[in-house]
Amino acid sequence: MKTSLTLALSLIFLLLLFFLSTSLEAKLMSIEQAKKKNYGEWVKVRGHIKWKKSYSNFLLLKICDNTDCIFALSRDQQSINIDDYVEVIGKINRYKEKQIVIEEIKRIEI
């Protein structure tokens, strides 16, 4: 098999993977399910902000739904308030316990 052909096919599939990775969304799940995910996996959860603390370069939130609570870390210091209902997309990470490193957070009106 020719190297140039396999290389060309690699690049075509890389391009396809690029479109998929920018367009596909993570599946919505409960916080209990999100906590069972492995490190580095993507999650999308919805819940109420029960606690928040601002640090110099990040914001730490505690988000709860009716199944469990999880800490989430946001690099953006956004105007999120306690009791806001939010949707969070991010990756599972670990600091003492499992937490979400937020990629995207938005307030949802109920």
Added chain:
Amino acid sequence: METLLVFLSIFSGIFAGIITGLIPGIHINLIASFLLALQFGNPLLSSCFIAAMAITHTFFDFIPSIFLGAPEDDSNALSVLPGHRLLMKGYGYAAVKLTLFGSLFGLLLALAIIPLYILLLKFSFSIIKYSVPFVILSISLFMIIKEKKKHIAFIIFLISGIFGLLTFQLKPISQPLLPLFTSLFGLPLLFLSIKNKTKIKKQKLRDLKLSRKERIKPLFSGIFSSLIVSFYPAVGSGQAAILGSEMFGRLNTKEFLILVGSINTIVMLLSFVTAYQIGKPRTGSAAAINEIVENFDFNFLMLILISCLIAGIFSFFFCKFLSKTITKKIEKVNYPLLCLLVMVFVILINLFVSGIFSLFVLATGFFIGLTANTSGIRRIHMMGSLVIPTIFYFLF
């Protein structure tokens, strides 16, 4: 009663490790994450199970990697794995035995250096942490410079890196490492075996003679290489083995197999020590134990190490017996058909574990892997798929 249960957990772990080691695509991390998801049983027993399974896996996973995916001939010298080179000369059994020798003595050596390793971790971890992106990039560039076809090696490294970045950004897939590694390192070799209609030569059950130097040199080189893999994420045993071989003088095929056997086992064992000492596990198994156990104290570490020792000794003898049986049968097997069945099985495992979108990852990695294999460069440049995302993680 509790001692009996501990032994039962260790032997169940050994059994699970044999399964994960022998069947390509089923990794110990998969079993460990299932255990975590199910919140399975007593933490002490689960940890003994995971430790025994992880060490057993490092002994048995050389059986499929030596006996499956062999090339048609050894014309592409650099891209042919040392185990396959011996298999094609009729020494598949001897190749497995060399890795077993490396694994067992690597395990014993690793147990002996644990106090030193803990001291090293204590005093150098902060320096290591900041040097990660620079060191792993330097190692990768060093590997590229050592190639004859430097430009192809660099292209493979770069596109593997982009592939890794995109795979980790693909939101709907679980366990992204599974399709990533299966596609880069597993499927292309299986495909080439099918395409080239590889025939396995009559295998000899003879050992290869080893001088004293050939036994000792790779083990010491293995300790050095394992420390690199343990300290630096994204550095695989293949890269570390080549580095070790550069440091301790060029190793022949036999020595290289002892070296890679020792690295896998030493790295696994030391990852439990790292989890105990700094709470930062370097392997999936150590991460699972770290999560299960609330108080990872010295006594607990001792229990984990004893589980590893029992699993190692048992695996050495059982794996020797099993590879002898396989060696007697392998030349009678329709090898391309066997590779095809394994290929289909591995794809199904990926679909089941990582989901439908893993097919796109499999296809992309497959073509990158084929490019690396057909161009005759070392396959370790595809570790760019971990190196580049790790550099991004540390720098941005």
